Amino acid sequence: MPADPHGDPFESRLSAALHQAGDGFDSPRTGLATAGAVRGRRMQLHRRATLAGGAAGIALVGVGGALLVPWDDTAGTPTPSSVAATATATGPGASYSADDMVRTLRKLLPEGKFSRSDARGTDGKQPPLAVGVFDDGKGVGSISVGLGRIPGRPAPSGAVMPCPTGGQTGLDSCRTELLPDGSAVTVYQGYEYPDRRADTKAWGADLVTPAGHHVSVVEWNAAAEKGKPVTRPEPPLSPARLKELAAASEWRRIIDALPEEKAPATPSASSARPAEMAGWLILRKLALLLPKKLERVSNGSQETGFGYFVVDDGKGESLVQVNVQPDMSDVAGELFGSGSETLADGTRVAVRQEPGEKGGAGVVQWTVDTLRKDGMRVVVSAFNTSEQHRAATRAEPALTVEQLRAVALSPRWVSGQD
Structure with missing residues (x-):
């Protein structure tokens, strides 16, 4: 999807990355990370939806940090796939191959021809995936389905990708709603x-x-x-079809077959690394740390x-954007040079003011x-524009360096406070 209008902090798809080929999910937004990415150590950013013209993160978080539940269902309640309604989960004893993923996707697509591009099953190190080219007779379009599991029993409305807020979102349409079974879906x-x-939608x-x-x-x-x-004016599946495809219970059966260690909250995260902070939680913490006088125009996060x-x-x-990375102590020498300082508690701090x-x-x-002693890296950046690829709209960012420093060094990032 989009090349992130807000920039790519540890630049590598997100773009937040809309696709799930490769090491994990990718979603639309080409670059959500802030300058200073370290070669080989950048976090795999989840590419999943178009926030402000790029991809989004995962959580329905509103201005001020309050969770927003999409109760408004004026557009009608979606009807899950009829195929999905009869499927039953088989549990962790089952195993699904890459071919099973492709067969399932073919079965759930409308009439047309599907050609496989990439696929993974439940028996590999990466989460299940099916990617291919679909032709309904009106032109080909690429389709990608990625599966994963969020640990525990999450509130779907707080874990699904959120629609962006504010006027200029870069999207033609975005809607989050609750399904009859309690699931939440953003289309x-x-x-x-x-x-x-480019005209690629x-x-x-x-x-x-x-x-x-x-x-x-x-x-x-x-x-x-x-x-x-571009081969056609719009992608092959309508929004209603997309919702139906995502809701099909065949996918849930496959996800149930994933061993816990192969179904992390972030499919692309390595089990050897500390858990990465959820995007919705980062957004909530940032909302609580921003100066109260500032009007919050829009927001977004990655998974x-x-x-x-x-x-x-x-x-x-x-x-104003924040990146949080765990276990970064081994690259401290690359991140913090002679101009940086070390605080009494061992935290390293570097300040940059640049184009x-x-x-x-x-x-x-x-x-x-x-960079804290436990390896947690918190990077806070502010810009004198609402979107990095557009011209400056003010002389300086809305936050001073001291305010940015206060946000980055806040104990809230390492405490249980949300």
Whole structure:
């Protein structure tokens, strides 16, 4: 999907990444990370939906940090696939191959031809995946389905990908609703690139069940996410079809077969690394740490590791973003040079004030990068624009360096407070 309008902090898809080929899910938003990514150690950002023109994260979090539950169901209640209604979970004793994933996707698609591009089953190190090219006779389009599990019994409304808030979201449509079984699903219609430099559209559905099943479906109106010409005006599946495909219980049966160690909250996260902080939690913590006088214009997050607010102090909109990475002590030497400082508790701090990296005219980026003794890295950046690839809209970011420092060093990041 889109190249993140808000920038790519530890630049590698997110883009937040809309696709699930590779090491894990990818979702629409090409770059949500802040300057200073370390080679080989950047976190795999989940690409799942188009937030502010790029991909989004995972949680229905509103301005001020309050959880928003999508009770408004004026558009009607979705009807899950009839095939899905009769399926039953088989449990962790079962095993599903890459071919099973492809067969299931073919079965659930409408009439047409599906050609496999990539697939994974439940027996590998990475979560199940099925990617291919679908042709309904009106032009080919790429379709991707990725599966995972969110540990415990999450509140679906707080774990599903959120729709962005604010006026300029970069999306043509986005809606989150609750299904009769208690699942929450977000269906969005956006673009692979937020600046519309190509006509490639990226539409998707992100679903979370009360049992923690996580299904992400993404489709494009081209044979691939990038690098292929547009072949039809819109992707093959309508929003209603996307919702139906994500809700099919066949996917839940496959997810139930995943061993716990192969079904982390973040499918792309390594089991050898400390758990990454959920995007919705980062967004809530950031909401509580921002100066109260700032108006919160819009916000968004990725499934793990990243959250942002666009704020306004009355002098223009300003993007503020936070990245949280665990277990980064081994690269401290690369991140913190001679200009950095070490606090009494061992926390390393580096401050940078530099031009923006996304091409926006006159954009500046102020960053406070911190690394605690336990290896947790918190990076907070602010910009003098609401979107990095667009021109500056104010002289300086809305937060001062001292305010950014206070946010980055807050004990809230390492405490149980949310």
